[in-house]
Amino acid sequence: MSKLNFLLMSTLLLLIGSIPAHASDAPRMLDPQSQIRGVIASIQQGNARFSQSKSKKYFEHFAQRQTPRATVVTCADSRVHENGFHPSPDNDLFMVRNIGNQLVTAEGSVEYGVRHLHTPLLLIVGHAACGAIKASTGNYAEIEPAIKKELDSLRIPKDMDVTDGVLLNINQQVEAAMQKFSAEIGSGKLAVLGAFYDFRNDLKMGFGKLVITNINGSTNPDEIQSLIRSGKLIQPGNK
């Protein structure tokens, strides 16, 4: 660490020293400066706990290369994180995030996960109360051009209920992925799954439940359950 970095870090530590342990629980009306100090404190505390809980060996295991088993496309929403559905995502989930969990707005990243890291699973995760889906069903003509561009690629009917819209979008993204990666699916190297992360219990299956709603294009709940039970998610020779 350079002298300057050391000074900056020391100042930062002094600044955050007086912040409550659970600063992230603080009311949101705090001024930006206090919010920044609070969130940095949370990040540093969380990172300290994490790094101290892991051995050198833990990190050495994946220091040279990553070997994830799943490429995950999910929304950028702050209420959705992989620790909601994986106990230890390090080196196991190749995460791609954008508003509305879309393939087309992050195509290169998804392609890298599937074709270069060779993850056998592509998992597309939508979620309860998705703001991108809700916005796309309304009038967003006046929104900033870059955001508009990412909403324009969603294909949800106007005024559709947000939960129905999220479920529809998951199916559309799975379909688009199945088209793009038809060779990998056909040769039994890839399964594409869609799921709904339900922190609001909209599907009445439990708060925080990750509900699988699509397996390789199949959206029939009984068929999905049967496929999950059998574990036969790869479909070799179907192309």
Ligand SMILES: [Zn+2]
């Ligand atoms: Zn969202």
